Amino acid sequence: MDNLGLLADGFGAVLTPENLLYAVIGVLLGTFVGVLPGIGPAMAVALLLPVTYGLEPISAFIMFAGIYYGGMYGGSTTAILLNTPGESASVMTALEGNLMARGGRAAQALATAAIGSFVAGTVGTLLVVLFAPALASVAVEIGAPSYFALMVLAMIMVTSVLGGSPLRGFIALFLGLTIGLVGLDLNTGQTRLSFDQPLLAERIDVVVVAVGIFALGEALWVAAHLRRTPAHVVPVGRPWMSGDDVRRSWGPWLRGTAYGFPFGALPAGGAEIPTFLSYVTEKRIAARKGRDEFGRGAIEGVAGPEAANNASAAGTFVPLLALGLPVTATSAVMLAALQGYGIEPGPGLMTDQPELVWALLASLLIGNVLLLVLNLPLAPVWARLLQIPRPQLYAGILFFAALGAYAANLQAFDLFLLLLLGLLGLLMRRFGLPVLPLILGVILGPLMEYRLREAMAISGGEVSALWSEPLAVVIYVVVAVAVVAPLVVRRVRPAPAAVAVDEGIAGNADDEEKVR
Amino acid sequence: MSTPLDTPTTPAAPGTTDGPDRDLAQLGLAALLVVVGGYTLYDATTLRVGFGDPVGPRLFPYVIGAVTVVLGLLLVLATLRGDVPEGEGGEDVDLRQPADWVTVLKLVGVLLFTVLTISFLGWAVSGALLFVGSAWSLGSRTLVRDVIVGLVLSVASWYFFHEGLGVILPAGILDGVL
Numbered sequence: 129m130d131n132l133g134l135l136a137d138g139f140g141a142v143l144t145p146e147n148l149l150y151a152v153i154g155v156l157l158g159t160f161v162g163v164l165p166g167i168g169p170a171m172a173v174a175l176l177l178p179v180t181y182g183l184e185p186i187s188a189f190i191m192f193a194g195i196y197y198g199g200m201y202g203g204s205t206t207a208i209l210l211n212t213p214g215e216s217a218s219v220m221t222a223l224e225g226n227l228m229a230r231g232g233r234a235a236q237a238l239a240t241a242a243i244g245s246f247v248a249g250t251v252g253t254l255l256v257v258l259f260a261p262a263l264a265s266v267a268v269e270i271g272a273p274s275y276f277a278l279m280v281l282a283m284i285m286v287t288s289v290l291g292g293s294p295l296r297g298f299i300a301l302f303l304g305l306t307i308g309l310v311g312l313d314l315n316t317g318q319t320r321l322s323f324d325q326p327l328l329a330e331r332i333d334v335v336v337v338a339v340g341i342f343a344l345g346e347a348l349w350v351a352a353h354l355r356r357t358p359a360h361v362v363p364v365g366r367p368w369m370s371g372d373d374v375r376r377s378w379g380p381w382l383r384g385t386a387y388g389f390p391f392g393a394l395p396a397g398g399a400e401i402p403t404f405l406s407y408v409t410e411k412r413i414a415a416r417k418g419r420d421e422f423g424r425g426a427i428e429g430v431a432g433p434e435a436a437n438n439a440s441a442a443g444t445f446v447p448l449l450a451l452g453l454p455v456t457a458t459s460a461v462m463l464a465a466l467q468g469y470g471i472e473p474g475p476g477l478m479t480d481q482p483e484l485v486w487a488l489l490a491s492l493l494i495g496n497v498l499l500l501v502l503n504l505p506l507a508p509v510w511a512r513l514l515q516i517p518r519p520q521l522y523a524g525i526l527f528f529a530a531l532g533a534y535a536a537n538l539q540a541f542d543l544f545l546l547l548l549l550g551l552l553g554l555l556m557r558r559f560g561l562p563v564l565p566l567i568l569g570v571i572l573g574p575l576m577e578y579r580l581r582e583a584m585a586i587s588g589g590e591v592s593a594l595w596s597e598p599l600a601v602v603i604y605v606v607v608a609v610a611v612v613a614p615l616v617v618r619r620v621r622p623a624p625a626a627v628a629v630d631e632g633i634a635g636n637a638d639d640e641e642k643v644r
Numbered sequence: 645m646s647t648p649l650d651t652p653t654t655p656a657a658p659g660t661t662d663g664p665d666r667d668l669a670q671l672g673l674a675a676l677l678v679v680v681g682g683y684t685l686y687d688a689t690t691l692r693v694g695f696g697d698p699v700g701p702r703l704f705p706y707v708i709g710a711v712t713v714v715l716g717l718l719l720v721l722a723t724l725r726g727d728v729p730e731g732e733g734g735e736d737v738d739l740r741q742p743a744d745w746v747t748v749l750k751l752v753g754v755l756l757f758t759v760l761t762i763s764f765l766g767w768a769v770s771g772a773l774l775f776v777g778s779a780w781s782l783g784s785r786t787l788v789r790d791v792i793v794g795l796v797l798s799v800a801s802w803y804f805f806h807e808g809l810g811v812i813l814p815a816g817i818l819d820g821v822l
Contacts (some may be wrong), residue, residue, distance in 0.1 A: 165736055182809035196783055237793055260701055296717070299677065302712045306684055309708060313691070313701040321687050351747045351782060353731075355738040507680060519784035521791065525750070525780045527771060527794075530758060534767070535811055542760045547752065555747065556657070559673050560729030573704075581699040589698030 131257050138486030138608045147190050150183070151491065155196020155498045161195075162202020163510045164521060165210060169441075170457035171346060172199030174338040176524070177465055178532040184470045189488045193464060193495035196458070197249060200441055201499055204241045204434055205510055209234065209561060217399035217437045220407040223497050224422065231425045238428050238507050239367035240377045241434040242500060247378075248385040248435035249496040252442025253417060255389055256449070256491055263450040264478035272583035274592050275451075277603035279576045282453045284607050287565045303552070304569020307332060315581060327541045334356030334464035336533045337570050341563055342457070343529040347522045352554070367507050377431040384435030389574040392443020392455070399440040399456070406432035438542060442492070447475060450577070460567040468599070471512015668729045681712030750781035750797040768815020771798030 157179065157270040162173040176195045180188035183423075207218040208225035221241065228237040270278075287297035299401030310321045322328035369377070387402040414420045422429055440456075446452040448624060452474030454460035471477065478485055503510070533546040556563060587593030595601050688705035691738050754777035762770040775794035776787070784790055803821060805811040815822045 168751075179809075181805075181811055183732070209771075221808045246767045247798075293727075295718055295727075298711075299673075299719065300714050302708060302715055303677075303680070303706075305708045306680060309684065309705055315697050316692065316701050318691050318701055319766075320691065320701065321684060346804060348748050348751060349732065349752055350736050352743040352745060353739060354744070354747070354782065355736050477692060517784065519779045519782035520790065522736075522782055523775050523784070523790075523794075524797070526755070527775045527797060530774055531767075531771065533814065534762065535805060538814070540759055540762050543762065544754070547759065551752070555673065557731070557732040558743075559670060560731060573708075577699075577704045580703075584698040596653035631688060 131261055133485045134261075135257050135490060136217045137483070138488075138490035139494075141186055141483060141487045144489045147187055148494075150187050150191040151194045151471040151494055151498055152502070154191035155198045155495060155502055157406060158195035158198020159202045159205075159499070159503055159510060159512070160198075161444065162199035163205050164202075164511045164516070164525075165206055165514060167199075167202075167346075167525070168342075168457075169196070169199035169203055170338075170461050171342040172202065172593075173458055173465070174335070174342050175528050175532055177335050177339075177461070177468070178535040180465070183533060185471070185484060186487045188469065190491035191495065192462070193488065193491035194498060196462065197245070197438075197439075197492070197495045197499045198503075199458075200438060201242060201245055201503060202510065204226075204245070204307060204437070205238060205507070206514065208237050208241065208430070209511055209514060212593050218433075220403040220433035221430055221437065223407070224426050227425035228427065229425075233425060233427075234368045235507075236369055236373050236427060236631045237430050238427075239369045239504065240373065240431040242367060242385065242503055242507075243369070244381045244395060244431045244435040245497055246500045247381045248388060248437075248439035249442055249499075250391050250493060251382075251385050251393070252439040253445075253489060253496065255393075256445045256492075258310060259393065260446050260450045260485075261478055263461075265448060265463075267450050268479060269477035269600060270475060270577045271597055272586065274597045274599040274603065275577045275601040276583060276594065277607075278451060278453065278574060279572050279579070281603050281607050281610070282447075282455060283565070283568060283572060284610055286455065286568055286613060293560065296559070297539065297560045297565050300556065300563070301569045303561075304566035304606075305573040306569075307337060307566075308570045314558075314578070327539060331574075332545060332570075333533075333536050333542065334467065334570060335536050336542055336545055337549055338461050338464055339529050339532045339565060340549025341553040341556070341566060342461075343525055343532075344550025345545060345557060345563075346527070347525045347555040348550055349552040352558075354522075366505050373427055378510040379413075380406070380428045380432035381435045383409060384432040384437075385439040386411070387438035388439030389443040392440035393446040394443075399437045402436040402440050406436040409449070411534035414492060445489075445492070449488075451475065453479070454568065454571065457564045457567060460564065460571055463571055509545070523539030581589055651654060666726055668723065670719060670723040670727075670729065674716045676714050677716030677719065681716060682715075684709030684712065701749060747781055747783075751778055754778055754781060756819045760811065762816075763814060764816055766818050767813040768795075768798045768802045768818050769816060771801065 157176055159170055161167055162169060167175070173192070173195055176199075180191050183191065204218050204221050204225070207222035208229050209485075210226070225237045225241065228234065265411050283301060287301045288294040306321070310328055312319055312329050319329045340566060380382065384402075384406040387406045388399065391399070391402040410418070410426070410432040411422045414422060414426060414428055420426070441458065444454070444459040446458045447455055449464060452463070452472065454463045466472075471481060530543060533542050536541075536542060553563070555561075555610055556566070583593055584591075587596070595604065688702045688709060691701045691705075693700045693702065731737075742759050754774060756769050757777070758774045759775075765773075772791070772794035775797060776790045779790045779794075780787070799822070800813070802813050805813050806822075
């Protein structure tokens with residue numbers, strides 16, 4: 129297979145002692161930050177972006193890959209040991225995982241999560257190796273009109289299909305689009321929304337936006353609602369699994385992977401739906417086999433959703449690398465990171481800079497192996513991080529957020545922007561506005577405008593050019609279905625995400641009572 | 645986890661037009677949206693249109709500004725119909741307590757202080773003050789330990805960026821010492 133040969137070249141570029149060291153540092157840092165309560169994978173990647181400044185692109189990528197998987201794994205550790213999922217993707221993991229932990233099986237829960245992540249991440253990345261180049265070779269042929277349509281699709285999907293309240297999703301999206309407008313208009317050289325500030329004319333750095341909204345916004349929101357009673361952390365030893373645990377886990381791992389990857393790879397995105405589907409499937413299969421431990425800490429309920437979560441994360445690299453479309457918060461931050469290296473993800477990426485793409489994919493596989501090797505023995509250390517006193521923890525988050533925003537350009541003005549964006553992030557959490565549409569708007573808005581103007585310049589201002597390509601027409605039909613279908617479905621039954629959140633909240637309340 | 649379950653089409657409590665179910669603070673957000681959208685529209689009118697560019701620099705701001713204004717108005721409607729947002733939960737978030745805005749104000753003050761002084765004091769001092777000030781605002785009373793931790797963090801990060809990444813953060817008043 130040609131792709132595998134290219135992947136081997138990628139390994140050749142990545143496997144130097146120096147790069148392996150970066151990978152180890154990346155995995156450790158990513159897990160360290162991801163385990164900290166209140167920090168999800170997107171925030172972990174955003175906070176750690178500055179660490180890779182000044183590195184060669186390939187070294188930076190391999191470090192990213194480590195940070196990325198480390199952050200994901202760290203999030204599930206928190207979910208299992210604290211029963212308070214940091215993000216919607218680990219809601220299902222937290223359900224059975226924390227029950228297992230409280231039943232004295234924390235070590236097995238962490239082990240099945242780690243190995244499940246490894247299996248799903250590896251299979252998922254190999255699937256990216258197979259699919260992304262094929263999709264990219266098709267994508268190169270896609271014209272500006274279809275590309276414009278694809279971006280409309282991604283925005284609609286993320287805004288109205290995934291969230292609970294379409295109105296709030298659109299408010300977040302258009303706030304993001306407005307932020308994306310700020311700065312120089314490339315065609316005419318005029319500045320927009322820049323209040324005559326030369327520093328704003330250079331556009332707002334996406335890293336500053338991500339750190340402001342994710343890290344600072346979250347820290348301020350937590351500050352307003354800090355839990356005064358200490359959280360209940362389950363002590364844990366070194367993760368291990370018995371033969372029986374493995375026999376019960378490998379099926380859920382593979383089924384979870386099968387659920388997760390397609391959802392990540394499609395522009396429908398998100399890990400909420402596949403983790404939910406995996407949970408329900410495993411519960412049903414366990415009931416049929418007559419050993420239904422769900423509700424008392426079933427290992428299948430950790431193995432399946434955790435694999436689905438990671439496979440979905442790997443799947444998001446297909447639209448990200450082949451089309452330049454991020455569909456999750458974490459991949460949006462990854463896109464910003466790639467842009468920081470002058471790499472424009474999109475149809476041309478695979479053909480223009482193949483060595484970088486293959487190095488990235490090889491890095492992801494290596495990061496995955498290192499994650500397993502390092503984190504199984506280190507789990508007790510990570511668990512102790514959950515005990516960090518909250519004032520120091522959030523002061524540290526503010527410290528690193530400021531460092532990240534400042535180190536990008538060494539402008540005090542960027543810190544001021546960070547503060548404004550942090551306040552916006554606080555506002556969004558207060559009013560229940562989802563964060564992902566905003567980040568997507570900031571990143572995709574300028575790209576969309578560019579494509580539209582390109583399409584119009586080619587057609588000489590003929591608007592009908594927008595639906596002149598068959599693919600564009602197909603995508604608009606999908607958009608129409610995506611807008612109408614949820615309206616119909618919502619009247620028939622509640623969305624799976626809503627059910628999941630209900631159960632998660634129920635679990636939390638239960639936990640609180642037991643703590644008291 | 646921001647998944648508000650109430651949408652404008654399915655209000656939480658149909659029939660209730662007043663009372664504590666409404667979140668009137670949302671009207672402030674709506675006003676903000678109208679102002680932002682309105683300014684975006686105004687800003688677009690000041691742009692010159694170039695040649696050979698059928699779309700021009702104005703179309704996007706026009707559309708984005710107009711939709712933002714409309715969204716603000718829709719939010720007013722939704723608020724009056726009893727649409728209540730669901731604040732975001734999290735590991736350390738306790739939504740059953742009333743919000744503690746004083747702490748948030750203190751943190752904003754600390755950050756503003758950092759913005760204003762970083763060029764003069766340099767990262768090593770400013771960063772340490774940021775850490776100590778934030779921890780204090782959040783309720784920490786172990787001042788000596790916080791100062792030590794803050795100094796170690798900021799000096800270590802200064803050297804890490806300087807030696808490891810080649811990014812030279814300003815040394816400020818410690819110029820020549822670091």
